[in-house]
Amino acid sequence: NAGVTQTPKFQVLKTGQSMTLQCAQDMNHNSMYWYRQDPGMGLRLIYYSASEGTTDKGEVPNGYNVSRLNKREFSLRLESAAPSQTSVYFCASSGDRGLGEAFFGQGTRLTVV
């Protein structure tokens, strides 16, 4: 059972470079999320998608864009990476209307130098 799969697991970028973090879930969930985790800050919501074709900003959306490609996949794009975006990024999904358990991926550790 794969659950939520994120790629890549690790990435180093230079300031100004762009990249896309990929996320896919195989649980037929409607809702998907991107969080970032920084020491002492907990998990903060970047963007979420309540259903295929919809996306909404979370608490810290600046510098990011997202695409809900289909029901399974939700990608996060950094157009011009900045050192402040050094973080661990988690994708998550949950069932209908966001109710119930949210399942998290293993995370992507991103370093921007």
Next chain:
Amino acid sequence: QQQVKQSPQSLIVQKGGISIINCAYENTAFDYFPWYQQFPGKGPALLIAIRPDVSEKKEGRFTISFNKSAKQFSLHIMDSQPGDSATYFCAASVNSGYALNFGKGTSLLVTP
């Protein structure tokens, strides 16, 4: 601003002791309160969750206590074990909403 405030930031408990982590919230629209456990290098995983129609929920050694009037909830880990050493996050969400609001986390160390 942080919608869920969690304390303490870190906690050291001896094996067999009780670990207690507290959280407080302001938004009275929250009606789903989960706790997540995270081991190093892994994503958070749901440990236990409660809705405000009950004051306590127990699953094995883990208990959530919920005080609706005080807008507080807590996680109790009974008979704490070294394998419980992890970071614990409380969270809250609105039932018809779509995203969890997390506390900043508590790093728990259970010593042998």
